Amino acid sequence: MKLVVIVTGASGAIYARRALHVLADLCAGTGSNEPAYPGLEVDWVASATAPQVWLTELGEPMPLEISAHVPTVTAGEPDEPDEPEVPPALPSATAARREPGTSRAGPPTEFFGSNVFGRMSQAVTPSATPTLKGSAREPGPASESAPSRVRRWDRQDFSAPFASGSNAPDAVLVMPCSMSALSRVAHGGGDDLAARACEVALKERRRLVLVVRETPLSLVHLRNMVAATEAGAIILPAVPSFYGAVRTLEDAVDTVVARALDHVGLRVPLTRRWGDPESA
Structure with a gap:
């Protein structure tokens, strides 16, 4: 299966991060009770403001790169009991903007060329992405990243395979x-790879799932949702459900990610489904 993930500048980056890590685990077979998906290929593109x-x-x-996490244990050493995980505090938007090296720096420098982000990743220090509670890929005390099968593309790189209907x-x-x-999906247009990927999906009659995030909705938004649906897209608002023993923010995020992956053809046990027995 070939899947393209588009990350735009709407609020809800936490959904994109979680989905990309879940997909990396599916590619590598590091998800809990989930075998590797040898045929799964994941490409992703970020918009200018994402x-x-x-x-x-x-x-x-x-x-620049999303990798699956593979827990490792040194031979001969007993397993350490798991300690409660305390997620790092995220700085406020003001603090993030004031942090040296990040203030008004914008996105990482992007160069055109086939899969250029993958080649650049060796020279960039990977960011420490907190593992969400309940994740099947929580690393142990010592861990390493598996080679990534999730490729990021520059938004202006039309050499990406999915830029063509062929x-x-x-x-x-x-x-x-x-x-x-x-709006670009509903009415056409757009001059970057993200818009082109959506256009290709519609014209080739492939699944296009839009996890919209806005509130309140204007009449323009609602009409655009109707037009996109009529064109063949699926509108899946980023609305968490709370019937599956949701207790944390990460649990709520997983309810949205699981439903989105359902609709692209990947049923992943991230959250308890309606009618399923609650695990002990």
């Missing part, structure tokens, strides 16, 4: 989806 929102909301730069992906997931991105 890195700024990612930094503001998550307190870390948008990574190599269309099986599904495109826009998460989160801004109202500007929704």
Whole structure:
């Protein structure tokens, strides 16, 4: 399966980060009770404003590469009991903007060329992405990153395979989806790779899932949702559900990510489904 993930500048970067890490685990087979998906290929593109929102909301730069985490234990050493995980405090938007090296720096420098982010990643220090509670990929005391099968593309790099209908992906997931991105899907247009991926999905009759994030909704937004639906897209608002023993923010995020992955054809046990027995 070929999947393209588009990350726009709408609020909700936490959804995109979680989805990308889950997909990396599916590619590598490091998810809990989930075998590797040998045929799964994941490419992703960020819009012009997505890195700024990612930094503001998550307190870390948008990574150039997303890797699965593989726990490792040194031979001969007994397993250490797990200690309660305390997620690091994320700085406020003001603090993030004032932090040396990040103030008004914008997204990482992007160069055109096939899969250029993958080649640049060796020279960039990876950011420390907190593992969400309940994640099947929580690393142990010593861990390393598995080689990534999740590729990031520059938004102006039209050498990406999915820029052409002759190599269309099986599904495109826009998460989160801004109202500007929704408008481009509903009415056509756009001059970057993200817009082109959505256009290819529609014209080739492939699945296009838009995880829209805005409130309140204007009549323009609502009409654009109708137009996008009529064109073949699926509107999936980033609205968490709370019937599956949701107790934390991360639990709520997983309810949205799980539903989005359902609609692109990947059913992943991230959260308890309606009618399923609650685990002990």
